[in-house]
Amino acid sequence: LTQAEMVRIEQDILGKNDAYAAANRKHLAAHGVFALNLVSSPGSGKTTLLVETIRRLAGSMPLAVIEGDQQTEFDAERIRATGAPALQINTGKGCHLDAHMVGRALRELPLPERGLLLIENVGNLVCPAAFDLGEAHKVVILSVTEGEDKPLKYPDMFAAADLMLLSKVDLLPHLTFDAARAIDYARRVNPKLQVIQCSATSGEGFDAWLGWIAAGVAQAQNP
């Protein structure tokens, strides 16, 4: 394989993915669904955040969850324990969800008409950045235990996201993490990035996060 062949193969993979993503987006728009693609390092708190989000939404809108992981059904089970429908995708050796997988999942799940679709990607701050799933927004979760420098060191993900949730802020008293610096770094990569500081443990930031979701759902219902 030469360098040129590699580039052609990557373009082929991403081109096919973009076609599937466009189909997903059209399908979701036709049903007024607001779809989010949650991306982060492993263990930044995506599932814990989703469980707390669903608990607070308390059935106020239709919703469904797609879970991506290399192995296990653990995350889908945590979601189902809230009463919400969840479909688990196991990627095996794969390091990200792609739009074809999500399209198939959309045919199996009850579609949340005029509601919310939450897609939790495989925990990986690199590869999922390149794959459009047909979502309205990528939401990147950065936990305060990971260090302030992550946006500059893994910039593609922070460039691809529209919202950053700075998670686990309840742990700040026990860390040297400088939240203002992390946000400054993230905005150097993506000046338009919105930021909400939150904690699933203390509940901090959930009003802002739920408000942001409500605005997106309203827009998807009345485009």
Place this chain on the structure above:
Amino acid sequence: LTQAEMVRIEQDILGKNDAYAAANRKHLAAHGVFALNLVSSPGSGKTTLLVETIRRLAGSMPLAVIEGDQQTEFDAERIRATGAPALQINTGKGCHLDAHMVGRALRELPLPERGLLLIENVGNLVCPAAFDLGEAHKVVILSVTEGEDKPLKYPDMFAAADLMLLSKVDLLPHLTFDAARAIDYARRVNPKLQVIQCSATSGEGFDAWLGWIAAGVAQAQNP
């Protein structure tokens, strides 16, 4: 691209990588170098661990560091501040180091004859598992803030490693993390996995870690 073509391309990439890895391994063995490939999620504490390790080794053996990151020279600069030589590899869109990159780095770095080579991979709990760099061991770092379930959800990396460092144990009093459960999960994936619980902040576990390194260096010197 068909499924069969994809499989062939992946085999081609991994086959070429394995050939470069074998060359690196031979070169390192000829010079009695003990080489470690540190892998983990972003922000699990790899660089902090390396800095503290180098500080404690205090020049007692030749050593050199190869740093892998998508962007920035930050980690190499942190290593150089200790006085140790470090070479930064920026992978750009890439999500892992490969053996060809490491082979080139070995020609630029002063080789730590009869000493220690520390390779810090890109923070990614998925993709680096498949790429042999010519190291003696992969060392996986799991921080206690990531949750106990990571070994079962991202099993390839824990299967590929010989040692797991359970890092940031100084934070345990502030978390619900169950260390025994995380270790049990990791050993379900890899029954032979050795485990050291450590903290770069408190110094816990560093005697065991430095002892493990010293044994490996001694063996590389007298194979």
